[in-house]
Amino acid sequence: MHATALIAEDEPLLAANLQAELLRLWPELRIVASVGDGASALRQGLDLQPDVLFLDIRMPGMSGLEAAQALSEDWPGMGRPLPLLVFVTAYDEYALHAFERAALDYVLKPVQPERLAKTCERLQASLRARAQSPGADAGLAPMIDQLRTLFGVGQAGAAGAYGAQGQGGAVQAAPLRMIQASAGNTITMVPVGEVLYFEAADKYVRVITAEQEHLIRTSLRELLQQLDAQQFWQIHRGTVVRAEAVASASRDEAGKLTLSLRGHPARLAVSRLYADQFKGM
Structure with missing residues (x-):
């Protein structure tokens, strides 16, 4: 066979x-x-x-x-x-x-x-x-x-895979503060603090802010290594959200978590692998 x-x-x-x-x-x-x-x-x-x-x-x-x-x-x-x-x-x-x-x-x-x-x-x-x-x-x-x-195998937390050392043990540089998103002949400077979430899109990453959406040519995996793991949480294989942009997390009858954002209509699904980041205090 x-x-x-x-x-x-x-x-x-x-x-x-x-x-x-x-x-x-x-x-x-x-x-x-x-x-x-x-x-x-x-x-x-x-x-x-x-x-x-x-x-x-x-x-x-x-x-x-x-x-x-x-x-x-x-x-x-x-x-x-x-x-x-x-x-x-x-x-x-x-x-x-x-x-x-x-x-x-x-x-x-x-x-x-x-x-x-x-x-x-x-x-x-x-x-x-x-x-x-x-x-x-x-x-x-x-x-x-x-x-x-x-x-007793625990969940991978937000900083678990991409902490101070980054993936693979390499020392991580200072967190990214500005993203240069190019479209045609124009380069738009996007402050990382304004990003609501990042989403993988084939060979690109969608950069979502409250007002606009940009595309950058990189992989989400490479981008994650440049972000502050305390500020940006991976919630799915293809999605990373800025923690301060999350307004609420709701769980349906099947136990699946969905995030609502502040000032934006998007609702983001949370993979079970990352669900432990959202526990009531």
């Missing part, structure tokens, strides 16, 4: 061993990427949309469980199902019962070929079932919520 897979494992030797064993047990499987942290797993998962995702639970920054939950919330859809998830873990037998109850597969570190062979058989069976009954998958978010509660 031909399929694609992405491996997220922060230990290079383990990642290489897993990839070698997978290719031996499942020659038709194509490994489209191998990454070492949860944020990269999320980005590559959304970009490459593999059939299977092997996720280490404990990785630098965003954990494997957080990456899986964010993936389930930000998945573009368009008829392509979410990847089948396999967690790579060093947890003990007691904790592994949680994966079985959640109907998510797992392999233990170090990976044993016999156990991995069973996982490959299960994945192939699931992919065949998907091909016969498209759209039958259940949502992942409730199951991942249960696992995160059990394992």
